[in-house]
Amino acid sequence: MSSRRDGDEARGSGGTVVSGEPAALREERRDGVTWLETGGDGWRAAFSTRLGGVSNAPFRSLNLSLAVGDHLADVLENRRRLAAGLGYRAPWLVVAEQVHGVRVRRVGPHERGAGAGDQSEALPATDGLWTTEPCLPLSVSVADCVPVVLSARGTEERRAVATLHAGWRGMIAGILGQGVRLVGGVGPVTTAVIGPSIGPCCFAVGEEVGERFEALWPGSYRDGRVDLWQAAARQLEAAGVDAARIRRSGLCTVCDQRFFSHRREHGRTGRQMAVAWLEPGGLSDCGDGGGTGPREHRTPLGDRDRSRKEAGAP
Numbered sequence: 001m002s003s004r005r006d007g008d009e010a011r012g013s014g015g016t017v018v019s020g021e022p023a024a025l026r027e028e029r030r031d032g033v034t035w036l037e038t039g040g041d042g043w044r045a046a047f048s049t050r051l052g053g054v055s056n057a058p059f060r061s062l063n064l065s066l067a068v069g070d071h072l073a074d075v076l077e078n079r080r081r082l083a084a085g086l087g088y089r090a091p092w093l094v095v096a097e098q099v100h101g102v103r104v105r106r107v108g109p110h111e112r113g114a115g116a117g118d119q120s121e122a123l124p125a126t127d128g129l130w131t132t133e134p135c136l137p138l139s140v141s142v143a144d145c146v147p148v149v150l151s152a153r154g155t156e157e158r159r160a161v162a163t164l165h166a167g168w169r170g171m172i173a174g175i176l177g178q179g180v181r182l183v184g185g186v187g188p189v190t191t192a193v194i195g196p197s198i199g200p201c202c203f204a205v206g207e208e209v210g211e212r213f214e215a216l217w218p219g220s221y222r223d224g225r226v227d228l229w230q231a232a233a234r235q236l237e238a239a240g241v242d243a244a245r246i247r248r249s250g251l252c253t254v255c256d257q258r259f260f261s262h263r264r265e266h267g268r269t270g271r272q273m274a275v276a277w278l279e280p281g282g283l284s285d286c287g288d289g290g291g292t293g294p295r296e297h298r299t300p301l302g303d304r305d306r307s308r309k310e311a312g313a314p
């Protein structure tokens with residue numbers, strides 16, 4: 001694909017393999033913006049770090065959330081930088097409100113850009129997004145909770161991607177199984193990625209929470225700590241995902257200073273995002289030079305126009 005080749009040239013120092021099974025999550029970098037990227041035939045996904053943005057402490061620097069008290073213009077610039085690096089249109093990003101629930105919502109062209117520039121337009125009471133629409137970048141914001149990306153593929157090239165927000169509450173409530181069931185309507189899950197999040201090294205919990213995990217996924221609670229990655233993998237498998245299709249980043253957001261960590265920063269910090277989207281067929285990509293789909297009521301603004309407008313707002 002032309003987009004992939006162009007991206008690789010621009011990234012220069014990118015391409016470091018940081019983890020992977022069965023295919024790698026690659027560390028990529030462009031103009032200081034750093035993320036982990038994966039993908040397959042017809043879909044791509046990325047997990048951002050906190051590196052390469054413009055936000056100041058405690059959001060330094062690539063905070064991508066409009067819900068944590070950071071400056072609007074800074075967050076929009078950060079979102080623009082990540083989108084530019086990855087090759088999708090920042091104003092088309094779809095953002096969910098995230099309430100630690102299990103609602104996974106199907107989104108289409110009508111939701112394009114929901115929450116991209118205004119948190120009050122994020123899809124309400126939603127913790128998971130899925131789509132069959134190309135060039136519709138779905139997001140989940142996290143800073144220790146587990147971001148999970150699913151890709152599914154059915155017959156006749158039908159595809160779907162999903163982004164899911166799984167904190168311990170959502171995990172227990174079954175959001176990952178719910179996501180697998182929904183994309184399963186398109187076809188089997190070809191890849192499930194468990195992104196950077198609080199690891200078994202750091203997720204100390206109270207006994208009550210630990211016992212609930214142990215009851216659902218024996219072995220996931222040990223020495224006062226819960227292994228969310230194991231719980232996630234087992235929930236995905238129970239919902240029908242082939243174990244060989246599950247990739248774990250293996251990166252703990254508390255231990256690894258490249259990431260925002262709610263626990264390490266005592267609740268005052270930014271959010272990284274997992275973003276996933278389907279690529280259009282042919283030689284086009286989802287950047288400003290390409291993209292498909294009807295333009296609905298949300299007129300895609302040029303990124304620069306939007307930033308300038310927001311920067312002037314109170």
Ligand SMILES: [Zn+2]
Nearest residue numbers: 201202252255
């Ligand atoms: Zn850790």
